[in-house]
Amino acid sequence: MTETPSSPKQLFTFENNADRLELLIRIFYWILIGIVAAVYGIIATICLFIQWFHILLLGQRNEVLSDFAKGYLEYMVHVMGYTYIMTDKRPDILPVAVKIFEE
Numbered sequence: 001m002t003e004t005p006s007s008p009k010q011l012f013t014f015e016n017n018a019d020r021l022e023l024l025i026r027i028f029y030w031i032l033i034g035i036v037a038a039v040y041g042i043i044a045t046i047c048l049f050i051q052w053f054h055i056l057l058l059g060q061r062n063e064v065l066s067d068f069a070k071g072y073l074e075y076m077v078h079v080m081g082y083t084y085i086m087t088d089k090r091p092d093i094l095p096v097a098v099k100i101f102e103e
Helices: 020-058 063-083
Strands: none
Touching: 020 063
16 A cells, blocks of 8 residues: 555654764754653643643533643654654654544
């Protein structure tokens, strides 16, 4: 089955070839991704605590808080392949819209 631009692609696949220069660049990229992930994670954690109280008091979830937490999880999965040295394809440092599906 060939992959078309609109079809989903597998995020974590083995790549045999690796670029040594990219390995050095990756160190600086890790720092930037780490800063963004830390700030995003702190804000997402605050949103989760607010969501917990929202559910406790009102018996329903807040969509904005839920979408923010979902965005954080999608960002982490988006950068994970690069940060765990599975690919040389650099992800965006800032969060971008991605969709994650389970089969």
